[in-house]
Structures are given as structure tokens and as C-alpha cells.
Amino acid sequence: MDPVLVDFATRPAELANAVVRHHRCVIASSYVVVASGGHLKVDFAVEGGEDIAETVLSVTVLGAAVPMDVTLNDEMVMDGLSLSDDEDPGGVREYLVSVPGKILQQGVNVLRIRNTDHADADNDGSLLRVRAITVNPAEDAGRAERDLRVRTGGRSVWTFATERRTLDAPTWQPGPRLLFHLDRGEGESAARLSWRGTDGAESAIAFRSDLSGFHGHFRAADGVIGELRGTLTERRAVADAAADDLGRYFATEEERDGVWRPVGQLRLLLDDGGAPVERVTWSDRKGDATSLTLRTAVTGISGPSATGERRDVTGKVSRVEASEEFDDWGEVAANLLHKASNKWLAHEDSADLEFTFDSPVTVNAYSLTSANDCPDRDPSDWLLEGSHDGRSWARLDTRENERFGRRFDTREFPFPNTVGYRHYRLRITANSGGTETQLSRVQFFDVDGGDTPPQPGISDFVGYLHHVGTEPVGYRGTTVPAPVSVEEDGTDAEELLAGDFSDTARSLQDAAHLLDRLTQYLRP
Structure with missing residues (x-):
């Protein structure tokens, strides 16, 4: 028989010789959540005339162990089985069960996996998280997984x-x-x-x-x-x-x-x-x-350029965090990334701001913009630090006794740097005499060289x-430049037939393989 594979680790799922339906399930990012009393059904085909002595069923689940029933063509295969939580209650578990070939039938077969935990459905422990299901001939165990690795x-x-x-x-x-x-x-x-x-x-x-x-x-x-x-x-x-x-x-x-x-x-x-x-x-x-x-x-965008033009890379910041911010009035650290009249405010005379970029960037200049009021809240002493991992920091620039000439005054601070960091931290160690600290905007710059050929x-x-x-x-x-198409053998990438899991979710290749044998079964 052709191996059966249902892999929920991608969206859409990777399927082979399978059509999946569900009841009381939720599709998550890399698994399917089966609530108490819910089930997954996998329809698969066995060619006529095949003599199969034994198959191996594998069900991979995540998180806490939850009892489940597994039936194949209404024959019980696993009855309320649950693995121990002793070793790793949050880990990955694989259930392996030998299935006698006599349970299989020519044509369409129906495998059902049911969550039999009768605890309160709001209790996280009653949720069965299924990552993958495979059925392989016993003499070729693991074939479905090997086929998947080769294909994807x-x-x-x-x-x-x-x-x-x-x-x-x-x-x-x-x-x-x-x-x-x-x-x-x-x-x-x-x-x-x-x-x-x-x-x-x-x-x-x-x-x-x-x-x-x-x-x-x-x-x-x-x-x-x-x-x-x-x-x-x-x-x-x-x-x-x-x-x-x-x-x-x-x-x-x-x-x-x-x-x-x-x-x-x-x-x-x-x-x-x-x-x-x-x-x-x-x-x-x-x-x-x-x-x-x-x-x-x-080094791509962080490489040196012949022109020496400075480029604003603030848009590549994916996250900004502050040691303190005035959330009640919306004066939060995220405001620092945008040109506007709002600001960031901390109820302290010193504070830390950490900026995380999408990827490492070689920053060699930054600017600070003062806020709308209270000059005594302006930073006066600070350090700028860089980090690859967000844990170990290197000092890049130090400033003392700095002053802003007016409200919404933008001052730029260049410094020598040739290393690309993913994390930058502005450590304000003193302000201009107030009990609170504020800024309207922070910008980062690198030397624009474009992509280095x-x-x-x-x-x-x-x-x-x-x-x-x-x-x-x-x-x-x-x-070399990235190719326009990632396929190198002249064929198109495998496509998947989009559809709700409660109806069907299958690849075009598998649909063609199964359609003639499932038409009668799936007819309303």
C-alpha cells in the first residue's frame, strides 16, 4: 500500500494518500487541537489485490498526555491509551501501534482519532494536540516520513x-x-x-x-x-x-x-x-x-559604500522595549519609532530603551528628538550599546552633559562602528534635573552601500x-543572486487544494490519486 502521511507542521498541511476531516478541532500553527469528545478522521486508499500482513500506525502529539481512542474501519486499535507525563510534560510524544492487515479493506479505509478525556474542556490538560499521523507497511516503517523529507x-x-x-x-x-x-x-x-x-x-x-x-x-x-x-x-x-x-x-x-x-x-x-x-x-x-x-x-545593507551617504534604518526595528513607560496615557516606547507629536515618558530620572532589529545592522549614527514640554525631562547622560544576542552588550557611544535647544529638537550623534548588531540599547543614566524622563523620537542610521555584489x-x-x-x-x-524560482528540476512546486479542514484538505497530486476511489464515499 501507499504510505499514509498527515503532517500538520505546515500550513497548508502536507498530505499523502489521505483526506482529513474533523469535529470539535482547532487548526493551530503547527498542530491540530482536538477538544474533549472531538475527533480527526483520515480517509485513505488501499489498492485492490494487495496482501498486507501488518501496518504500523504512528500518532505524534505535543504537550500534556491525553487519553485517546483510535479506530480503523470501526475496529478498536487503541482504547483510551495515554503515555506518562513523568519525563517531559510539555514535550513531543509518539504513539506506535501495530495494526493487523486483516483490519484493512480494499478501497477506502477510515482511521479515526478521538479525544476521550472527559475533563472540563476549558482545562488545558484535556486538549489533544496532534502534529502528525502516519500509516506505513510494517516492512517499510518510516517510509512516509522519508518521503516527506525528500519532498519538502x-x-x-x-x-x-x-x-x-x-x-x-x-x-x-x-x-x-x-x-x-x-x-x-x-x-x-x-x-x-x-x-x-x-x-x-x-x-x-x-x-x-x-x-x-x-x-x-x-x-x-x-x-x-x-x-x-x-x-x-x-x-x-x-x-x-x-x-x-x-x-x-x-x-x-x-x-x-x-x-x-x-x-x-x-x-x-x-x-x-x-x-x-x-x-x-x-x-x-x-x-x-x-x-x-x-x-x-x-554584508548586504550593512556594508560600506563608496558614496558614504547616511541611511535611516529605523524601519527595520521590529520591537522596542522600555524599562518604564506611561501606559495609562499612551506615552509608550513604541511612539519613539514614528514622527509624531506623541512621546515616550518614564516616571524615573534614568531609564533603558532596547531596540531589536529584524536582522543585524551596522549602526554608526543615531538621533534623539526632545519631547513637547518640560526641558528638565530631556536626557543629558547616556550610553549606546550593541548586542548580538540581547544578553552580552558592547559599549558603542557615551555622552555626558548634552542639551537640547528647543522642543522637538533633533540632534544626531555619529560614532565609529563596523560591526552589525541585532540589538541596540540606549541607557539613559541622567536627565536635565527632572523626576521623569522623556523623548519624542529615536532614529538609527547606517552607511548606505546597497547590496554588496x-x-x-x-x-x-x-x-x-x-x-x-x-x-x-x-x-x-x-x-550568486537569488533565483527567481526555487525549483531547479524544471517542475512546478507542489500545490495544495485550499479548503476548510471540515470538508477536505489534500494536495492536488493526492486528490488525483484518490478521487476515483473516494467519489462514491464522499457523495452526500
Whole structure:
């Protein structure tokens, strides 16, 4: 039989040999929530004449363990089964059940997964969160997952929420997100990954088999070591990703017998919220390994320019936070990013403002605009600091005894800087004598050089490739513009038939495969 795959980690879901319907369910970002008494139904087909002795059913769930019933063609497969919460009450669980082939029937089969927890539906513990469902022939277990990785692994941008626990700490603490995309045109996704930033920070992780998360370790730029773990929060098709989330593109070559030969294109994105990456090593589940060191001089918008023109990059700030703000009157830190008559006010004579950019930016000037009243609230002494990760800060500029000449007076402060940071912090240590501190606007500037073009003939990474069963070879790549289409084999990307999950949700390819066998079954 063709394997059955239902993967809710993407929107729309990835399906193979399946039509999904639901009752009392909610579609979340990377799973489906099944409320108490609700169920998911998966219709799949078995070709006539197939002799199947046994299949393996896998149901992957997230969060607290919730009892569930599973039936196949109205035959009970799992009756109120629930795994223990002892080890990791918030983790990923996989239920594996052997299903006798005699339960299957030729044509359409109906698999139903029901939440049998009768607790109050408002109780979070009664919600069953289903990430994936597969049915594989016993002699080829895992085929559905392998097919999915080949079909979507290189076409996906993966986003993970991370947590860190330092060596001596008893609890996990939230960390920056990890954004990851890797495609060398071979279909396989990374199973293990390690990288080093330009600030010396290092991390190494191993992914779960379904890429729903990872576990690993890190060494921060300041030498602190600890554990690192992550949970998949989003998986987007490359075609749907923002331009800034597609990383860098390289034309690559292999060296064999002293001769360099083209071997296709590499697309690489690795953003852990810290400094730019300078070294990356990964291996896939087949055991093939790749390692490369990147040239970090190509810096895009942060690169130096021949013109030296200053550019306002404040629009790239994605978040601003203040140590204190006057929320009741709407005088909050977010006002600082816009040209208007409103302001930010803190009921203190000192305060901190932290600005987070979408990606690292090399700021070498900033401006402050005084507010509408009370000159004694103007900042007079402050520090500007930069950080790759929001934890370790470098001092960039120091000012003392500064004065603003009038209300809504904008003053610009240049300073030397060649390093791109994602976080900038303005630490106001004193104002002009008042008990409160205020500003109308903060702006950041860099030197406008546009996108720095690659230099012909100069490699932008060097490393090695080592395929299982062969000798290692040299590997290098040169930056090239992003292609218009991400498909390299001349075919169109797989499309999905849009529709409400309560009706159908299936890919066009699977719809064509199943339509002739499901028409009668689905007819009202």
C-alpha cells in the first residue's frame, strides 16, 4: 500500500494518500487541537489485490498526555491509551501501534482519532494536540516520513523556539529563535548541525527524526556553556518566505583529482539571533557530511559604500522595549519609532530603551528628538550599546552633559562602528534635573552601500563534502543572486487544494490519486 502521511507542521498541511476531516478541532500553527469528545478522521486508499500482513500506525502529539481512542474501519486499535507525563510534560510524544492487515479493506479505509478525556474542556490538560499521523507497511516503517523529507526538506524554512540551561542552572530559560534553511538539491534534511558565530559563540544540535525539535549544547561568546533545545513553531515553503528569510545562495564546486567542477547550488540560512555565522557543519540521516567556512565580508545593507551617504534604518526595528513607560496615557516606547507629536515618558530620572532589529545592522549614527514640554525631562547622560544576542552588550557611544535647544529638537550623534548588531540599547543614566524622563523620537542610521555584489572568481566559502562510502572532496562556493524560482528540476512546486479542514484538505497530486476511489464515499 501507499504510505499514509498527515503532517500538520505546515500550513497548508502536507498530505499523502489521505483526506482529513474533523469535529470539535482547532487548526493551530503547527498542530491540530482536538477538544474533549472531538475527533480527526483520515480517509485513505488501499489498492485492490494487495496482501498486507501488518501496518504500523504512528500518532505524534505535543504537550500534556491525553487519553485517546483510535479506530480503523470501526475496529478498536487503541482504547483510551495515554503515555506518562513523568519525563517531559510539555514535550513531543509518539504513539506506535501495530495494526493487523486483516483490519484493512480494499478501497477506502477510515482511521479515526478521538479525544476521550472527559475533563472540563476549558482545562488545558484535556486538549489533544496532534502534529502528525502516519500509516506505513510494517516492512517499510518510516517510509512516509522519508518521503516527506525528500519532498519538502529543502523547500522549507524552519523556525524553532529555543530554550537554554547553563551548566549550573536548575531551570530552562527562553532563548532567541532559530531560523534555518538548507538545500543542496539532494532532498535530505540535516540530522545534526553545528555552527560558530563571528563573536566566537558556538552551538551544536541534533534534530528529532520528524524535525519537530532538537537538543544540543552551546558555548556563548562570554564562555558560558550549557544545554540548548528547541521546538518547531513554524515551517514555511520557501516560496512563501520573506526575502530576508532566504539566506544566501551559492554556486558550488567540488574538487576531484585537482580539478574543480560545478555541482549545483547551495541555499543556506542560519540565524540564531546572534552574530553572523562564519562556520557551519552538518550531516544528514544517510551519514553524508558537509563543513564550510564562510567569508563574512559580504554584508548586504550593512556594508560600506563608496558614496558614504547616511541611511535611516529605523524601519527595520521590529520591537522596542522600555524599562518604564506611561501606559495609562499612551506615552509608550513604541511612539519613539514614528514622527509624531506623541512621546515616550518614564516616571524615573534614568531609564533603558532596547531596540531589536529584524536582522543585524551596522549602526554608526543615531538621533534623539526632545519631547513637547518640560526641558528638565530631556536626557543629558547616556550610553549606546550593541548586542548580538540581547544578553552580552558592547559599549558603542557615551555622552555626558548634552542639551537640547528647543522642543522637538533633533540632534544626531555619529560614532565609529563596523560591526552589525541585532540589538541596540540606549541607557539613559541622567536627565536635565527632572523626576521623569522623556523623548519624542529615536532614529538609527547606517552607511548606505546597497547590496554588496560578489567579486567574480573569489569564493565565499571553502570546505569539504564527504559522502558515505566515498573519499572526502574539496567544496567551495561563490555568492550568486537569488533565483527567481526555487525549483531547479524544471517542475512546478507542489500545490495544495485550499479548503476548510471540515470538508477536505489534500494536495492536488493526492486528490488525483484518490478521487476515483473516494467519489462514491464522499457523495452526500
